Amino acid sequence: MRLLFSKVFTENINKIQNELPTIFMKSQLQKINEFINNLGREEYSILEKISTTKTYKKGEVLLHQNETCRFTYSVEKGILRKFYLNDGKEITTEFLFEDDIAVSFDSYVLQKPSREFIQAITDSTVSQLDYHSFQEAKSLHSELVKLDLLITEYYAMWLENRLLEFHTLNATQRYLHLLSNQPEIIQQIPLSYIASYLGISLETLSRIRAKI
Amino acid sequence: MRLLFSKVFTENINKIQNELPTIFMKSQLQKINEFINNLGREEYSILEKISTTKTYKKGEVLLHQNETCRFTYSVEKGILRKFYLNDGKEITTEFLFEDDIAVSFDSYVLQKPSREFIQAITDSTVSQLDYHSFQEAKSLHSELVKLDLLITEYYAMWLENRLLEFHTLNATQRYLHLLSNQPEIIQQIPLSYIASYLGISLETLSRIRAKI
DNA sequence: ATGATTATTTGACCTAAGTCAAATTTCCTG
């Protein structure tokens, strides 16, 4: 999920590749960016007040399974991932880079125990936004509800695209798609995480890479 | 996606099965339901004013591919489906029953041409809500933004669960899962639609059914 | 009802991707 308030938003937008659905979603990022830039001084400072910056070491877990997700974690530096356990095996669901937001969505929204873990893949700095403080801020400043909506819409579109990929692409195509859309993932992240993210086995992914 | 304003919401909630993620999502439906019940008279009547009721014959297409999705279609009666074309084959992405909302999400949000079709599977009555009128209503009544957020959150959680199913269940398990969660789908809808919805071939689905 | 479409099932065969195991290669850490 995309970042709440980012200093380098415009730059980030340009990193995104020219794939069709991605082009469309770019316009949503732009909307979010503009919205943040036009936020009132008051709203902006409230967000800053209820956010805290923390650092995590490589491998450290920000949110455990069964724990209720109290924060949205906005990545300032480093890489996070979300994953859950299936038959004891880790299934990675998302990688979060600078300016992305990590959140166990259903746990956060419903304030129920999380299925997912959130973990730092590298040493990371994140800005954490507390659920209850944000709820209160939203009740006082309706602009923040709009912002929340824009970001949630973005996440839903991201999920729709993920689903589309699973529905229409085979293992090789999914890998190539990832390679062209988020090359930074392939470079910086262990194959085992990438394999489960793509829904294929580690060995198959290795063979796909060998062929290309 | 769930319905915007429903008369029989409570009833609908009870139809939902007792699966773990589904239990959680029930609470979101409840939130939506309560929110609608507590909407001011004014907001409620605005929604009614900008909605129009229409009927569609079985097979009729409400939204074509490449057309921009101008409405959310809230099902009052009948069944709709969403699908897109991949290699000339129809891939069904969602079935919509009474009190569900059909919308080509990214097309609606970004007001860009739709990848998906929306079609009536049976003769149907829907209440259509115009994008621009709703945007205007939201700008005047911030309560409607909150409602939009709740519904979008619900849709995102639904998508997350779909993705989880593709990630963790095999063909048989996905079918059984559907059978226990939405038996009405299996009863009323052609197998070919169900097969593509589950991401399996028609023949395989038929064999799975034969075994059970 | 009856013939014609359309939907579903069944059969034979094929292939993408998984599994298990071992060999390398890479990466840490003392």
Added chain:
DNA sequence: CAGGAAATTTGACTTAGGTCAAATAATCAT
């Protein structure tokens, strides 16, 4: 920089699910 652990690759084999084709079964319009 050596030794061990972790990550990745390669090999041999298996299997879930796909494809193509034909046979039934169900549905619909006249």
